[in-house]
Amino acid sequence: MTDEVRRLKFEIFRFNPEDPESEPHIDTFEIDERPYMTLYMALSEIRETQDAGLQFDFACRSAICGSCGMLVNGRPALGCRTLTADLPEIVRLHPLPAFKLIGDLSVDTGTWFREMAERTEAWIHEQQPFDPAATEERMSDDIAAAIYEGDRCIECGCCVASCGVANVSPEFLAGAGLNRVARFMMDPRDSRSDEEWYDVVASSEGVFGCVGMMACADVCPKELPLLEVYAYLRRRTLGTKFVSD
Ligand code: SF4
Ligand code: SF4
Helix, strand or coil: CCCCCCCEEEEEEECCCCCCCCCCCCEEEECCCCCCHHHHHHHHHHHHHHHCCCCCCCCCCCCCCCCCCEEEEEEEEEECCCEHHHHCCCEEEEEECCCCCECCCCEHHHHHHHHHHHHHHHCCCCCCCCCCCCCCCCCCCHHHHHHHHHHHCCCCCHHHHHHHHHEEEEEEECCHHHHHHHHHHHHCCCCHHHHHHHHHCCCCCHHHHCCCCCCHHHHCCCCCHHHHHHHHHHHHHHHHHHHHH
């Protein structure tokens, strides 16, 4: 065991699409590694000491806000929960693909997620009129747990960025979108029929566009059970088709 401090070299993608004079390029920064250093800490140090104009997103620093997704040596990951100790001395950082670039490592995931939510109408469709005097209806523990599991998605976009289909087909729902659909589909409070769900998700932009190599599950920082989600969607939509026939 050695106490020698590593000198980390960060090769960071730089580009400001708002500046007509900006050209995409790589800037290199060096800092000393410190114990328990995360990428968030490293990038903050670079911004504080070497380049105040470096753009990247962070909010909670605890893998909850989903803001700090980026490509770390080619793989989507959250900056706040990536320890530099787990990385080689040369760290290459790029913005997540499949999203609109704001600048450097900062991307606009919000527009993608809003469009996905509006397209799939990702909210409870309740047809009963609200009755404030009604008693609450029970939900089985299994269904409540499955819904809770889907709701753990932090909308970081790592699954979308890792998905080859989403990168060439902007309309593809990808892991986050398919997970969102499944979450409402299994919710007994949502009154949409199987046929209505079929129209939402049974297409090449939905679950049948997925080629199943599971890069999305490999990179999901919340380890959502995306394989089970896709299997659930396929079973439900194929069942619907057989019933309709
Ligand atoms: S398994 Fe499907 S959703 Fe996941 S990365 Fe592959 S194509 Fe995309
Ligand atoms: S499913 Fe996982 S990787 Fe995809 S947006 Fe949600 S938390 Fe991030």
